[in-house]
Amino acid sequence: MNGFLKYFYKRLLQIILTMFILITLLFFMFRVVPGDPLSMYIDSGLDEEATEVLLQQYGLDKPIPEQYIIYLKKVLRGDFGISFQYGKPAINVIGGRFWNTFILMIASLFIAFFTGIVGGVFLAWKRETLIDSLGTTIVLIVRSAPVFWTGMIFLSLFAFRLKILPLGGMNTPGTYFPNQLVKFFSIDFLRHLILPALTAGIHSAATPLLVMRTSILEVIKEDFVELARAKGIKENQILFKHVMRNALLPTVTVFAVQAGLAIGGIVLVETVFRWPGMGREIVLAVAARDYPVAQTAFFLIGTMTVIFNLIADILYAYIDPRVVWN
Amino acid sequence: MIQNEEILEVKNLKTYYKISTGIIKAIDNVSFQLNRGETLGLIGESGCGKTTLIKTILRILPSNGLIAGGIINYKGNDILKMDSKKINKLRWEEISLIPQSAMNSLDPVYKLRNQIVEAILAHESISKKEAYKRAEKVFKIVGLGKNRLKDYPHQYSGGMKQRAVIAMSLVLNPEIIIADEPTTALDVVVQAQILSKINNILENYKGSLIMATHDISVIAQTCIKIAVMYGGKIVEFGKAQRILKKPYHPYMMAMKNAFPSVIGKKKKLISISGNPPSLLNPSEGCRFAPRCPFSFKKCLSVSPNIYKTIDGYVTCHRFDEVDKLQYYSEKEETWIQGKVRI
Amino acid sequence: MFRIEIIKNTIRFLKQDKLRMIGISIFLFFLVIAIFAVYIAPYNPMEMNFDGDGNLKRLQPPSKDHLLGTTYMGRDVFSQMIIGSRIALLVGILSAFCVVFIGTNIGLISGYYGGKIDNIIMRIVDIIYGIPFLPFALILVAILGPGVKNIIIAIVLITWRNTARVIRSQVLTLKTRTFIEAAKVSGAGDLRIIYKYIAPNVMPLSIVYISLTMGSAIMTEVSLSFLGYGDPLLPSWGKILYSCYSSQAMFKAWWWMVPPGIAIILLVLSGFLMGRGLEEIANPKLRIR
Numbered sequence: 024m025n026g027f028l029k030y031f032y033k034r035l036l037q038i039i040l041t042m043f044i045l046i047t048l049l050f051f052m053f054r055v056v057p058g059d060p061l062s063m064y065i066d067s068g069l070d071e072e073a074t075e076v077l078l079q080q081y082g083l084d085k086p087i088p089e090q091y092i093i094y095l096k097k098v099l100r101g102d103f104g105i106s107f108q109y110g111k112p113a114i115n116v117i118g119g120r121f122w123n124t125f126i127l128m129i130a131s132l133f134i135a136f137f138t139g140i141v142g143g144v145f146l147a148w149k150r151e152t153l154i155d156s157l158g159t160t161i162v163l164i165v166r167s168a169p170v171f172w173t174g175m176i177f178l179s180l181f182a183f184r185l186k187i188l189p190l191g192g193m194n195t196p197g198t199y200f201p202n203q204l205v206k207f208f209s210i211d212f213l214r215h216l217i218l219p220a221l222t223a224g225i226h227s228a229a230t231p232l233l234v235m236r237t238s239i240l241e242v243i244k245e246d247f248v249e250l251a252r253a254k255g256i257k258e259n260q261i262l263f264k265h266v267m268r269n270a271l272l273p274t275v276t277v278f279a280v281q282a283g284l285a286i287g288g289i290v291l292v293e294t295v296f297r298w299p300g301m302g303r304e305i306v307l308a309v310a311a312r313d314y315p316v317a318q319t320a321f322f323l324i325g326t327m328t329v330i331f332n333l334i335a336d337i338l339y340a341y342i343d344p345r346v347v348w349n
Numbered sequence: 350m351i352q353n354e355e356i357l358e359v360k361n362l363k364t365y366y367k368i369s370t371g372i373i374k375a376i377d378n379v380s381f382q383l384n385r386g387e388t389l390g391l392i393g394e395s396g397c398g399k400t401t402l403i404k405t406i407l408r409i410l411p412s413n414g415l416i417a418g419g420i421i422n423y424k425g426n427d428i429l430k431m432d433s434k435k436i437n438k439l440r441w442e443e444i445s446l447i448p449q450s451a452m453n454s455l456d457p458v459y460k461l462r463n464q465i466v467e468a469i470l471a472h473e474s475i476s477k478k479e480a481y482k483r484a485e486k487v488f489k490i491v492g493l494g495k496n497r498l499k500d501y502p503h504q505y506s507g508g509m510k511q512r513a514v515i516a517m518s519l520v521l522n523p524e525i526i527i528a529d530e531p532t533t534a535l536d537v538v539v540q541a542q543i544l545s546k547i548n549n550i551l552e553n554y555k556g557s558l559i560m561a562t563h564d565i566s567v568i569a570q571t572c573i574k575i576a577v578m579y580g581g582k583i584v585e586f587g588k589a590q591r592i593l594k595k596p597y598h599p600y601m602m603a604m605k606n607a608f609p610s611v612i613g614k615k616k617k618l619i620s621i622s623g624n625p626p627s628l629l630n631p632s633e634g635c636r637f638a639p640r641c642p643f644s645f646k647k648c649l650s651v652s653p654n655i656y657k658t659i660d661g662y663v664t665c666h667r668f669d670e671v672d673k674l675q676y677y678s679e680k681e682e683t684w685i686q687g688k689v690r691i
Numbered sequence: 692m693f694r695i696e697i698i699k700n701t702i703r704f705l706k707q708d709k710l711r712m713i714g715i716s717i718f719l720f721f722l723v724i725a726i727f728a729v730y731i732a733p734y735n736p737m738e739m740n741f742d743g744d745g746n747l748k749r750l751q752p753p754s755k756d757h758l759l760g761t762t763y764m765g766r767d768v769f770s771q772m773i774i775g776s777r778i779a780l781l782v783g784i785l786s787a788f789c790v791v792f793i794g795t796n797i798g799l800i801s802g803y804y805g806g807k808i809d810n811i812i813m814r815i816v817d818i819i820y821g822i823p824f825l826p827f828a829l830i831l832v833a834i835l836g837p838g839v840k841n842i843i844i845a846i847v848l849i850t851w852r853n854t855a856r857v858i859r860s861q862v863l864t865l866k867t868r869t870f871i872e873a874a875k876v877s878g879a880g881d882l883r884i885i886y887k888y889i890a891p892n893v894m895p896l897s898i899v900y901i902s903l904t905m906g907s908a909i910m911t912e913v914s915l916s917f918l919g920y921g922d923p924l925l926p927s928w929g930k931i932l933y934s935c936y937s938s939q940a941m942f943k944a945w946w947w948m949v950p951p952g953i954a955i956i957l958l959v960l961s962g963f964l965m966g967r968g969l970e971e972i973a974n975p976k977l978r979i980r
Contacts, residue, residue: 037814037817038821040814040818041817041821042821044821048822052830052834053834163960164956166959166960166963167959167963168955169913169917169929169932169952169955171914171917171932172932172948172951172955175932175935175941176948176949176952178941178942179945179948183942184942244411246448246449246450246453246454247453247454247455249404249409249448249454250446250448250454250455251456252409253407253440253445253446253448254440254441254445254467254468254471255436255440255442255468255471255472256437256467256468257437257471258433260471264459264467265456268456269457269458272458283820284824286823286825286826287823287824287825287826288825290829290918291914291918295936305826305829305830306918309833310919317830321823321827325821325822325823325826327823328821328823329821332820342458343457343458344457344458344501345457345503
């Protein structure tokens with residue numbers, strides 16, 4: 024297990040470095056603005072005096088290296104500036120949205136993982152039949168369709184025409200919940216969660232599904248599967264213990280990459296379904312030129328990406344013993 | 350328990366493979382017997398059907414393989430007619446396998462210990478602890494330390510993997526062990542080690558061994574009986590000692606010429622030209638005829654009869670002239686294509 | 692003479708793979724449409740259309756005059772679709788070539804030199820993997836200003852990471868081949884070895900990634916346009932969907948919502964099939980990581 028811990032620490036170090044680069048990236052990105060870079064931090068609608076005060080507070084009159092240090096210090100304290108739209112600290116605005124996105128991510132990744140694996144196994148089982156061709160074609164289509172378009176189609180079908188699911192948002196307006204926990208487990212919430220999670224989920228599931236299918240077909244031909252059969256082990260056990268476990272290796276790899284990209288997809292899904300998460304917030308903030316909020320959202324989304332990447336790596340290292348030892 | 354009791358009888362076995370362009374007749378009418386305690390060598394070039402024969406016996410053919418006919422009698426029961434419960438019981442308990450490529454025959458994601466214990470627990474309901482002890486025992490037999498059991502296959506060297514796989518085949522004390530080219534992937538030094546290990550085990554082990562290989566020297570060191578395979582058929586069957594000194598079939602005569610002897614007079618190696626036959630649409634005649642210096646018209650179109658010999662059988666049209674053929678087979682000119690046929 | 696052989700072999704090779712042929716056919720179909728778009732589109736895509744009585748032809752279902760109906764502002768959907776293919780292909784092809792060019796070179800250098808250089812480059816790649824792509828592109832385009840150029844810049848800045856990793860893997864396997872050692876022994880310089888001996892061998896893989904990247908680039912452009920950051924002057928399929936969604940007419944006007952999606956599916960799919968995407972998935976050598 025020692026090698027395992029070493030791997031974990033190495034990855035952790037890498038994450039800290041990545042976060043650092045992200046923060047620095049944000050710093051420089053908002054300074055390449057053509058035109059007035061100050062508009063990034065100070066609402067251009069303020070009068071001269073207020074602007075002066077803020078300029079000093081943010082240290083925007085100082086040289087870049089000094090600004091960077093001030094910036095770093097603020098970020099480490101969670102201070103990303105004041106929202107232009109709401110007048111509150113940006114971190115407070117976003118903070119509320121964080122869990123909404125997180126839950127949507129988890130739900131969609133769960134759907135993606137489950138669909139990808141079960142679907143892959145199913146198509147591998149039905150290989151070279153009509154069902155296989157049909158299934159693969161459908162998967163390819165879902166993979167190639169823009170995730171927000173799929174969302175629009177689902178909304179049209181299930182919410183508008185069939186009227187069985189809500190038209191978007193996270194809650195039915197007017198509903199009251201005593202606390203967060205109750206809210207997240209209520210039927211109302213789940214009804215609102217299904218379509219966006221499904222939309223994002225099947226989009227992320229497509230490539231892993233195809234990989235799973237192919238992996239299974241390859242692994243079944245391996246010599247160690249043949250030997251397992253020669254050992255008199257029941258076919259079911261061979262499938263689960265040997266075939267699945269080995270077929271999962273490349274699938275989890277691909278799934279990890281997908282998960283990283285899924286965050287981008289969440290931005291689109293939240294927009295279409297008007298889900299009050301960080302993704303939607305970043306779009307709204309950028310449109311409203313509320314850069315402090317946009318920065319914060321980007322930072323938090325980046326953090327989430329990095330964490331999910333780490334989880335995927337750890338998961339992979341756990342199931343493939345060769346990784347840690349290399 | 351009579352020493353010479355027959356435990357395995359293969360009769361008229363046919364196994365074909367379906368491919369996109371047709372059917373490959375990988376083994377076509379193969380028969381032999383194995384007695385208790387015997388070591389049988391299956392010798393032949395790659396593609397002659399050795400591996401197919403082995404996979405057919407254990408019924409682990411790939412999905413495009415089909416057993417087209419014949420009987421495999423194990424202690425009176427036809428393996429080909431067994432249901433899945435019976436065949437799973439037979440596998441490893443009665444007949445175990447040392448596979449051709451130990452490199453790929455171990456699942457990379459499981460420790461060696463688990464892979465061995467898996468085999469044990471599929472057949473016997475003993476505790477895990479006891480199963481571990483058995484694994485340690487077989488590892489000891491092949492000279493691997495018990496602390497290696499907790500390792501993964503990628504942490505083993507080639508020779509170690511081979512030994513692990515041999516150990517695994519012993520774990521249920523099977524009646525027959527089938528070894529498919531157990532030393533081919535190894536270098537000469539390791540090969541010698543493994544062979545001596547195998548011989549060691551054979552001395553203490555009361556079961557039978559079927560060893561498939563294309564290397565005569567390996568067979569010479571371990572086997573009592575030999576089945577010579579060519580083009581999906583057994584062309585000669587009998588006592589190893591006799592066959593290696595005075596083979597009856599021209600193909601075996603050619604094989605004998607192709608291997609150097611470390612002792613004795615320095616002889617020039619004679620090789621035969623040509624390629625193994627395609628088994629996609631094999632000819633009706635003798636499969637070796639196109640490359641045989643002794644063949645004549647009949648050989649190419651008529652399948653040779655099976656002639657019983659003192660210790661087995663041989664299929665060759667010119668068996669009655671075997672002494673003459675043997676004499677000429679030792680001459681280099683015989684094997685040069687285009688020369689006058691004998 | 693050499694060239695003719697290559698062409699003949701390529702055609703034969705292409706015919707063998709039916710899926711690839713389908714991909715190429717679809718791609719060529721859109722390419723032709725894009726090239727002749729101005730001649731094919733019956734109306735100006737931005738023009739509002741009025742009927743005989745001077746009423747705006749708003750949200751009209753498909754008819755003889757308007758094959759795919761009209762939008763909320765009375766614009767012809769069919770024309771928008773036709774002209775929109777130009778942006779899709781422009782962004783797709785340009786991004787794909789830039790991404791793969793950069794990614795391949797980085798992969799070649801990283802893989803060949805190994806050691807410190809490789810380490811540094813791979814660390815950078817790892818870090819770039821930590822940057823969420825769409826949010827980054829969104830902010831970049833918002834800051835630099837919406838437009839095709841900036842969209843392509845945003846795509847290229849991040850997407851090269853995939854190609855670099857895969858090409859590097861390939862180079863690592865090739866490095867051990869004897870012909871490389873032979874070249875070294877014969878005194879060939881590093882750059883020469885990389886570009887004369889190794890590069891031609893990774894080229895097939897690069898071409899695979901050109902097709903695949905085209906698909907993902909188009910997807911990105913469409914997504915950014917949907918969020919409102921597409922090029923303000925040029926019509927794009929993503930922008931059609933943006934208008935459709937914002938006008939809240941999507942539920943009623945299926946003719947406005949469905950065609951852009953189908954076109955995107957087909958074009959992205961063609962990129963996947965042309966690059967033998969299914970093969971890429973099957974071959975362990977080509978997998979990322």
